[in-house]
Amino acid sequence: MHFCPHCGAPLTRKIPEADDRPRFVCESCGAVHYQNPIVVVGAVAESEGRILLCRRAIEPAFDKWTLPAGYLEIGETLQEGAARETLEESGYHIVDPHPYAITNIVRVNQVYIMFRCALGDRVAAAGRESLEVGLFTPEEIPWQQIAFRSILKTLELYRTDMEKGSYPVHLFDIA
């Protein structure tokens, strides 16, 4: 961040009055520009013991498998975002989403909020972000080809919870 998005003047890095950490401040118009972590929403969508995965058609982790997920957009709830991302990346609707895994990935300023849900109807082909989609039992999941550590951990937790038949909300950090 170098220039004020409001007025175009160069920005200064300083601690504003009544604050305690450096921000991007515009000395020209007085605006303070905060930067905050971004929310990623997604779904662990299950149908009769099988979990929906998408094989990524984009970098990073091209060709690896992942749960459908992406950035929460302005104007939508977390659960709407999870449904949108699942639809976009797999063509499937989701049904009855519940909070499931909350993940801090501080290194990249992201918070993941993954919902467990039932898989609904398939209404479209996989989107341009996916090479293919598939439904996998825990045994069938390509465990060595999962895209991200946060997704791998979420799938591992879900596999254990399927065995127990109990699905508490999980909170974990990826270092």
Next chain:
Amino acid sequence: MHFCPHCGAPLTRKIPEADDRPRFVCESCGAVHYQNPIVVVGAVAESEGRILLCRRAIEPAFDKWTLPAGYLEIGETLQEGAARETLEESGYHIVDPHPYAITNIVRVNQVYIMFRCALGDRVAAAGRESLEVGLFTPEEIPWQQIAFRSILKTLELYRTDMEKGSYPVHLFDIA
């Protein structure tokens, strides 16, 4: 947003290639500037049946009571943010935070993630954002003077959960 934070050139509102919604795009340097909802973190901190509340010294809702909460900062986990906000606004540490209430407030582009936790030691006075802090049983809570609907709903859910002795994670939307 009028000017590119990267290069200072005027921004255009348009749908970038391979996207499906309008973004702020810089025709000069090519940067796309996304806008996303912001995370608010806070705590329902209990000590022997009493809940920590802070009376606000700042607008909005000056003079009203609230749970300690504020924006998640870059570089911290959700639970670290909840602890920091509680310390800043009340002077108390929190202990053993668990996800409790997840709230969508789409109208103001906010996602609240509130943790339930035990109240730890008090190590400082209430910060400049609080007129005073207090510990309240559910009967003692100033229900007519709670700052925000999301906080009121969270307290109502917690009161019910205290009666049941069971604290599931709640997800709700504020319209």
